[in-house]
Amino acid sequence: MLTSVGVLLVLALSLLVPLPREVKRVLDIADYVICAIFMADFFVLLYLHKNRRRYLITWGWIDFISSIPIVDPLRWGRLARVFRLLRLFRGLRGSTGLLKRLFLNKRETTVIAIILTMVCVAVFSSVAILIAEEGSGSNIHTAEDALWWTLTTMTTVGYGDMAPVTTLGRAVAVLTMFAGIGIFGAFTALVASLLVKPGEDETTLDDIAGQLKEQGELLRELHGQVKSLKAKPSHPSISHDAD
16 A cells, blocks of 8 residues: 555655756666566565455456556556455454554564565655755766665665765764664664574473463462361361371
8 A cells, every 4th residue: 555655645746846867866766666666566465365356357467557657557457456355444444454454463574564665765765865956066966876876875884985065965864874783784684583582491471371370270279179178077086096
């Protein structure tokens, strides 16, 4: 849903707002990336759908043609994709159902969030640096230059072959650095969580809870036995024979 809305915003900006040529090229590159995601999503849905013919007749053909980035009129077919996702959102009973689904698949949700955030930051920083450095004598002139500078800044590599010279451009660089540190920090934490798995002899919280439950049942059983012994009447004859 986020990529569908984002690509519609990109399309609206490209067609309705007079933007510099290189800025439009950045938006076009972003559109190609999102269309690749849409095309992959189409083939996955086609593979997983039980009735593929029905899917192709109802929504599949719209998903397919809206994933073609070359023909501009076909891009407006992504509105249908948004409407379909809104129906899915309604079927999940609003934000509560969606959040439950997201928390059930935390790792997948984290991966998607990292990818979307990285794409958004890359597009925003590339566009912002082109606008900020326009006519300033900087060596960031083309869309490729802006994307290269953004990626090297996000990863904190900083080759130094391209650098902003204006105050606004340096402010964009600072924001891009902090965003990149956060993105790759989250990615590193995700990889660490996938590699570090609990050992076989490691006690988990569920194991501790199960042991406490067993101990509680044993204590209740002992308490019942002691209570039953106290409730039995005494036998003088047995006491006399014992004496």
